Amino acid sequence: MACQELQRGETLATLKRESEALKKKLEVERGKLTDVELHQVAEKVEVLGTLSLKTKRVLKGHGNKVLCMDWCKDKRRLVSSSQDGKVIVWDAVCVCVCVCALSQKHGISLPCTWVMACAYAPSGCAVACGGLDNKCSVFPLSLDKNENLAAKRKPVAMHTNYVSGCVFINSDMQILTSSGDGTCALWDVESGQLLQSFHGHTADVLSLDLAPSETGNTFVSGGCDKKANVWDMRSGQNIQSFESHQSDINCVKYHPSGDAFASASDDATCRFYDLRADREVAVYQKDSIIFGASTVDFSLSGRLLFAGYNDYTISLWDVLKGTRASVLFGHENRISRVRVSPDGTALCSASWDSTLRIWA
């Protein structure tokens, strides 16, 4: 018995030595390839002109903090979820005059509060949502306003802690979720079966995003262990890991090229990671920004990064030059989510002030 213990101790020491050596090797290898900085390569690119985005719509209807939103592929509808336990499907184009009753096409009440994640199905025929109920449920949508949507609720995913993010993949057939239980998981919508789980984070996973290319089959996740991990969807293997933030990573989002991703963190910075160079290539920060960044998204070309902060503002960063191009004011509380519309003509922001805004 004692002999076994001794052996284990030795194995542990060997393994620890090996991981230290590997970590050093990684650092050296990554360092070798930094022959130039991104902003230097972008030096000759013309400076951005004046960007004057204005609030075009304010969506009012939630009774508490709006925690998440997602666009429908039709470019005019969107789904939002709130701390009040409600999920609302909006027509964002006509809301301005349609006010609440009409714009609020479908209201869904969940049995729990804090609906932290929601997603629109690619077909436009369903939405998924989840939160403190530790589940991710799918609601088929119909145009019949009198229909009781809550009755059509279909629980798909089940975690052992809150659901922080969800996204449909492979048309409406599968859902990928991230959770406070430290895992991400892939589920079959029809059967509710767990298809693959992704272990590697050592704390709550707060966000995930799919690679934009259909063939990529990878996704990125970020969480309270300050790590952003890239995963192979098929094998479940964690293929890349980035640890440079000083605090929780609240959001991760792929660059439209698929070769990089951005992250937003409580450390008041957003960062940009190049997947092929396997390292951080830009940090978006300013001395005047002292509150955490909660959410990020790219414009269609990938030149602009929209970042929502806990100081109620949205910053527009020049991804290539690393400078701030503009700031959007309007919300009266923390920004929880920013998402560019599928055709790239508008930005939607969700806030703890219980409203959503459309900027264009």
Added chain:
Amino acid sequence: ISGKMSSSNSVVQAQKLVDQLRVEASMERLKISLTAADLVRYCQDHRRSDPLLTGIATSSNPFKDKMCVLL
């Protein structure tokens, strides 16, 4: 027993970490001069079809202000 359990657990954990680091260390990397040039090219190639960057003709924007008045 619990001590033994945790020591064998930590061996499993340490082994997992080593396996993970091996995967990460074995990957092929490109120089930033190459990858950054590609990122710049992507942004430049798509800038004309990026309405939030270049602005958009009012007539084709579903969120133009006029919409409110019309409805």
